[in-house]
Amino acid sequence: GAVVSQHPSRVICKSGTSVKIECRSLDFQATTMFWYRQFPKQSLMLMATSNEGSKATYEQGVEKDKFLINHASLTLSTLTVTSAHPEDSSFYICSARRSVGATTEAFFGQGTRLTVV
Amino acid sequence: AQSVTQPDIHITVSEGASLELRCNYSYGATPYLFWYVQSPGQGLQLLLKYFSGDTLVQGIKGFEAEFKRSQSSFNLRKPSVHWSDAAEYFCAVGPLYNQGGKLIFGQGTELSVKP
Numbered sequence: 211g212a213v214v215s216q217h218p219s220r221v222i223c224k225s226g227t228s229v230k231i232e233c234r235s236l237d238f239q240a241t242t243m244f245w246y247r248q249f250p251k252q253s254l255m256l257m258a259t260s261n262e263g264s265k266a267t268y269e270q271g272v273e274k275d276k277f278l279i280n281h282a283s284l285t286l287s288t289l290t291v292t293s294a295h296p297e298d299s300s301f302y303i304c305s306a307r308r309s310v311g312a313t314t315e316a317f318f319g320q321g322t323r324l325t326v327v
Numbered sequence: 328a329q330s331v332t333q334p335d336i337h338i339t340v341s342e343g344a345s346l347e348l349r350c351n352y353s354y355g356a357t358p359y360l361f362w363y364v365q366s367p368g369q370g371l372q373l374l375l376k377y378f379s380g381d382t383l384v385q386g387i388k389g390f391e392a393e394f395k396r397s398q399s400s401f402n403l404r405k406p407s408v409h410w411s412d413a414a415e416y417f418c419a420v421g422p423l424y425n426q427g428g429k430l431i432f433g434q435g436t437e438l439s440v441k442p
Contacts (some may be wrong), residue, residue, distance in 0.1 A: 216370070244429055253417065253432045255373075303370055307428070316421075316430065318363075320370035 212238050216319035223294055224325055231289045231322045233304030236265045239284035240306035243314065245277075248301040257302075260287040294326040329354050331420050340408050348403040348420030348436050360401045361391055361419040361430065364418035371417065375391045377401065388412070413440045 213236040216225045223229045225308040233286075248252040259267040264321055266279035276298075291298050293327050301323050304317040332351045340346050352358060359378040363371040375386025382394040392403045401418060418433040 224392075242428075251435075251437075253434045254430075255432075258428050260428060301368075305430075314430075315376075318371040321368070323368065 211308075212308050212315075212317040214304065214317045214319040216302075216322050218322060219320060220323045221325070223324070225295055225326055226293055228292045229294055229324060230288055231302055231304075231324070232293070233287045233289070233306065233319050235285045235306040235308070235317070238306075238308045240287075240308060241284060242307040243281060243287040244305045244307075245279060245287075245289050246303045246305070248303060248321075250301075253305060257289075265276055291324065294324070298327045299324055299326045329420070329431050331418050331431050331433035333416075333418055333436045335436050337435070337437045337439065339441060342410050343407050344403045346356075346403075346408045346412070346438070348416050348438070350403065350433055351417070352399055352401065352420045354418060354420050355432075356422055359421045360392075360394060361421065362386065362401075362403045363392070363416065363417045364388075365415045365435075374403070374416075376425045392439040399423075408438075408440055410442065411442045413438055 215234045215303040217232045235307040247255045247257050248254045256269050257272045260279045260281040262281045268274045301321050303321040305318045307316050330353045332410050361376045362374040374390045376382050376386045376396050384392050390405050394401050415435045415437050417429040417435050421430045422428050
């Protein structure tokens with residue numbers, strides 16, 4: 211089956227520092243990946259669509275300079291939270307899009323718990 | 328506006344009892360519907376999905392869902408709940424014309440299972 215891996219699974223950082231989260235498709239190539247954010251006891255909200263070799267498309271209200279997305283290869287997208295603040299503490303989940311024949315499906319990573327202190 | 332509504336934030340059922348989690352959607356295009364399950368601190372696992380064909384869809388772990396176009400609903404059911412089913416359940420809708428594209432999630436239903 212398709213596997214999407216996120217690293218790290220948990221990270222604690224100091225306020226003002228930057229944190230990079232990786233999303234890898236382990237057994238397939240993904241031209242498109244998605245980054246979601248989930249607050250405690252709430253749903254997942256799409257932050258941005260990451261396209262290999264081009265700029266990410268951000269959803270309305272998401273600061274692109276704060277949440278830097280890079281999709282440099284067909285198996286890796288990274289999300290960097292710059293100058294993190296406590297309000298950025300959240301659960302971040304990525305998904306990668308895989309096409310096999312006529313079927314396209316998104317597979318989710320296990321998520322990254324970010325805590326900014 | 329595109330949206331997914333899960334009316335029940337929290338449901339508690341006894342082990343062995345039947346379960347139905349509700350999901351209603353509002354979507355302009357032909358929808359691709361999903362149910363995901365999330366254990367605490369974990370990512371999402373796909374239970375089942377639907378976009379055409381038989382409106383009763385079978386998924387993993389004994390779950391099924393029924394699509395009712397007239398009611399814009401896609402309710403999840405299980406005949407007999409197990410303690411291991413306790414988790415958060417999310418209904419989601421995506422574009423059929425752009426499969427695997429971005430999803431809109433409901434707010435989730437937390438399921439607790441009593442012994």
